[in-house]
Amino acid sequence: MPKINWSNLGFEYLPTACHVRSTFKNGKWSRPALMRTQNITMNIAATCLHYGQACFEGLKAFRCKDGKVRIFRPHENMRRMNDTAKYIHCAELPEEVFIEAVRKAVKANMDYVPPYGTGGSMYIRPLLIGTGPKIGVGPSDQYDFIVLVVPVGAYYKGNIKPVDSIILDDYDRAAPQGTGHVKMGGNYAAGLHANILAKKMGFPIVLYLDSKSKQYVDEFGTSNFIGITKDSKYVTPDSKTILPSITNKSLMQLAKDMGIPVERRPIAFKEIANFAEVGACGTAVVITPIGRIVHGSRSMEYDRKKCGPILKKLYDELTGIQYGEIPDRHNWLMEVK
Ligand SMILES: Cc1ncc(COP(=O)(O)O)c(C=O)c1O
Known part of the structure; x- marks a missing residue:
């Protein structure tokens, strides 16, 4: 793991140990799995690339005063992601996939959760994309659900400035x-x-x-x-x-x-x-x-x-x-x- 200067973190992409991925094929989600790569491959005609079938979320995990790591209201983000998924006709995420993936991504990157007292946190980014090929406009029948995490710094160092x-x-x-x-x-x-x-x-x-x-x-x-x-x-x-x-x-x-x-x-x-x-x-x-x-x-x-x-x-x-x-x-x- 690279040495991180916790007091100098901003709100920028930083590679971490891994991300979590689950795939929807033949009407079923696979179990969320850890992936060490930072890249994905997909068909050149994937619907997320051409027709914008892409939903995302943003939530955070915090290193608390007692040293434990806690995620803030993940079920709310799951509900909202599924509202987006419904509206743009993506496959919806069952609780056992969404929550397990979020939990797993934080757990596997625990060392990247900023220490208590630095004001930092771990930003969690769930992403749901249509990966199946389509040339005519229409929803995909294949999806990837990705959860990546990034340590982020205290936005306000000192006073909250308007x-x-x-x-x-x-x-x-x-x-x-x-x-x-x-x-x-x-x-x-x-x-x-x-x-x-x-x-x-x-x-x-x-x-x-x-x-x-x-x-x-x-x-x-x-x-x-x-x-x-x-x-x-x-x-x-x-x-x-x-x-x-x-x-x-x-x-x-x-x-x-x-x-x-x-x-x-x-x-x-x-x-x-x-x-x-x-x-x-x-x-x-x-x-x-x-x-x-x-x-x-x-x-x-x-x-x-x-x-x-x-x-x-x-x-x-x-x-x-x-x-x-x-x-x-x-x-x-x-x-x-
Ligand atoms: C357009 C828009 N409004 C509001 C919010 C704030 O939502 P939340 O408090 O769930 O982060 C966000 C960020 O997700 C946003 O993109």
Whole structure:
């Protein structure tokens, strides 16, 4: 194993000892097996290459305070992957394949789980792809399910720093009746151009309004939108074109536990200038506070120096549970023995 500088890890691909793979053929999944290679071979007419039959997920394993390694809410990712699979007609994954593969991938790469205290974690990437050949558009009858893992660093070294976001009127992430609610590869290819454009303009993340009316907030490019109102309510969009975030679902529960009222409802764009705090939430960072949102010549400012107090409290609570510093009262963690 190469020597890893845990305090210097980012969010980048790094080879680990192995990945796990299972294959669907003749209507059956094979048992997940460890693979030492980092490559796959497939037919040149595989449906994932031509017609985008590719679903993926992102979840994490943590080295907890007691030294044990635990995975955060893997059954939620399994359900969401199967929702994506259904929508783009891939073979669905039974629990014994999905959970076993995720568990096996972490277990076989235990040395790559960053030590407790470094703020790092192991990012787990399940991938489901159509591998059978097709020239006419249609679903494959063969699939590969791959689980690869990557050690990732603490996104925030020290303080949680707010970032700037931009709304680009000329680009949409998801069509009104399209695929925004599922996690398929094509959605992210479709968002790359706006993403790169925004970065060149100095904005690390793009905020999308609903594509049809442009009157409501949808979500950020790879994270859900959370607003904290001036009277301390947690509000988050209810929209058919956003990805149901597992982090958002968890934070909503924690907010309720703290007595913070939670509203999941359409959020009018004109409302957001009045929010006290705005955050982007997702597995990679938990919560990224938003310092300002720019739309044309208008700029909506929040706290540009630090994370707002309610989002910070929620961030600390969720990361505290993930690292085993706070009791796991909702049974969100699965130990890898
Ligand atoms: C479009 C989009 N929204 C939201 C999220 C956050 O979801 P989660 O909290 O499950 O990581 C992600 C990341 O998976 C995403 O890609």
